[in-house]
Amino acid sequence: MRRRSLITAGLAFPLVQGCSQASEILPPPRTEGLDPGLVSQAEAMAAVLPKLQSLIVARDGRRLFERVFSGPPLETPVNVKSASKSVIAALCGIAIGQGVVAGVDQPISAFLGDRFPAAPDPRLSRVNIGDLLSMQAGLGSTSGANYGAWVSSPDWVRYVLAQPFEADPGGRMVYSTGTSHLTSACLTRASGRSTLTLAREGLGEPLDIEVPSWPADPQGIYFGGNDMRLSPLALLKFGELYRNDGLYDGRRILPEGWVQESWRGRGTSRWSGNPYGYGWWIRRSGRHEVFFAWGYGGQMVFVVPDLRLTVVMTSDPTPVAARDGHVDALHGLLDRALIPAAERGGAARALIPAAERGGAA
Secondary structure (H helix, E strand, O other), rough: EEEEEEEEEOEEEEEEEEOOOHHOOOOOOOEEEOHHHHHHHHHHHHHOOOEEEEEEEOOOOOEEEEEEOOOOOOOOOEEEHHHHHHHHHHHHHHHOEEEEOOOOOOHHHHHHHHOOOOOOOOEEEEHHHHHHHHOOOHHHHHHHHHHHHHOOOOOOOHHOOOOOOOOOOOOOOOOOHHHHHHHHHHHHHHHHHHHHHHHHHHHHHHOOOOOOOOOOOOOOOOOOOOOEOOHHHHHHHHHHHHHOEEEEEEEEEOOOOOOHOOOOOOOOOOOOOOOOOOOOOEEEEEOOOEEEEEEEEEEEEEEEEEHHHEEEEEOOOOOOOOOOOOHHHHHHHHHHHHHHHHHHHOHHHHHHHHHHHHOOO
């Protein structure tokens, strides 16, 4: 059986490849900046979640706890599913900061007018970039039961733009992966470059993360709301970028004020009741605001600014027949163990050598 080394709390321990209860063979973690007893509780809670593959907990950007329960190592890219929407929103912010896109109020007709239906609903001309980012375009959803027909269509952009309106632009939230894909199409038209290139230049290079290619639609526009692949360590850096108000290693990546605007709730989910900003979900845990990127099956990036806490969780994304409670369990892990561990843990200090932390330090 192959073994690989997992760095946790500054110590290297052997980890049995493929062992679903890997945490049981490891010594209890030593942590500073997190309450040790609550970290042990969190580890025990995590170990019994069969779909959970990895967990990283960082405070002040320092990785204080990490485990691989199953699946690939932390540096290996995995499918982050709809957490891709948060990345696409960041790319849009970068494009606005560079002047490639005029701003969130710019109508999408400036980029996609030639893809509108022959006799479009007049409301289509009112849809703007901000409406796409906040899922308030009002167009009928291409997610859920409608997803298969959409991704089987010969032109994804035209298909989305032809959907009947369920709400007025800027009004009620209509969650739709197609809406996010329109953002990718707008970025491609505005810049004259692929979304993959924009992701590699705008995030990959400055954050020093790998951004592998991901699927594109029949016209070659990279999928704007699903199936991006990023490693758990890359997701941590992405979360840290937002926790630090768009700065990374002292360099401004996102325009000033973009994070604040992204974390301001606009639409509200009809399913969870959680507000949604520009690619990020928002909720409260006790007295703390929690902002999170969320991908199907449990691909999560949680940022708790007032605790200086960033948490990454990746999970097996295999579809399930019905809601299995896994995502709720991940929220519970954050609420009942990790946030209290940070509350009681005092000041954080790095327990992983700088050479292992890389840019996340």
